Amino acid sequence: MIELIAIDLDGTLLSKDKTISPANIDMIHKAIQNGVDVAICTGRPLEAIQHILDTLGTNSSDHYSITYNGGLVLKNESREVVSQVTMSMGQAQCLYEAMLAVDLPLEAVLIDAVYQFPFPEDFPGTYQETMNFLPFKQFDMTNLDPETAIFKVVINTEIAHLESAMTKLPEWVFEDFEVMRSHPYQLEIMPKGVDKGVGVAHLAQVLELTADQVMVIGDEENDLAMLKWAGTAVVMENGRPDIKQYADYITSSNEEDGVAKAIDHFVFYQEDDNK
Secondary structure (H helix, E strand, O other): OOOEEEEOOEOOOEOOOOOOOHHHHHHHHHHHHOOOEEEEEOOOOHHHHHHHHHHHOOOOOOOEEEEHHHOEEEEOOOOOEEEEOOEOHHHHHHHHHHHHHOOOOOEEEOOOOEEEOOOOOOOOOOHHHHOOOOOEEEOOHHHOOOOOOEOEEEEEOOHHHHHHHHOOOOHHHHHHEEEEEEEOOEEEEEEOOOOHHHHHHHHHHHOOOOHHHEEEEEOOHHHHHHHHHOOEEEEEOOOOHHHHOOOOEEEOOOOOOHHHHHHHHHHOOOOOOOO
């Protein structure tokens, strides 16, 4: 029996216009009313999903969110931390220099803001365009507290440039950190050992649940770890083809109430034609 549902946002719960369909909202409310915990699992910080938690009715201290791709798990209203893993400013400095050498713009995501460091001349970072509801600050690496905790760094740029530059990155970047594409135009780098699977596992442990009692819903590369970990793995019809091979079930797209249909199918045991 499913007791926890962890849901990705972009391409999954959210439509292209970044809204949540009435059907998805109603089905999540129904699941919660029937005793199922529902947690957002995202690369975003908690500050960036407040309106979503309000819409879902989960912005309270008896509900949780998994943020920074598993790097921070916390209670929604009280913000009591369940688990967190961060990287140091020294590590961020090394990553910044590696990215700058191949003309990739790096931005560091902290608990309360995004720090923009000097971009390559011809390739400014575009993370602010997609996350314009977050506070962005411009800094030089040399004028920050060395004790500053960073949850992840983000490279957001042109798709072709990103794909080309990634082939030139030194091996230590991939060996010492968790590196994944969350969008075709976005690369995210987290501390070693951080992924959505770890975040979901931590929350399940707090709730005293096993993997068999957990369902996760996603669509992209950064959802893969939680899809592999959970007892029930759901991938959206609009998900990446290589991610779909890990699905126990492929639901409708994010434009067709796919989250609602998956919850209805697994929690309320409604039959449909999706396989």
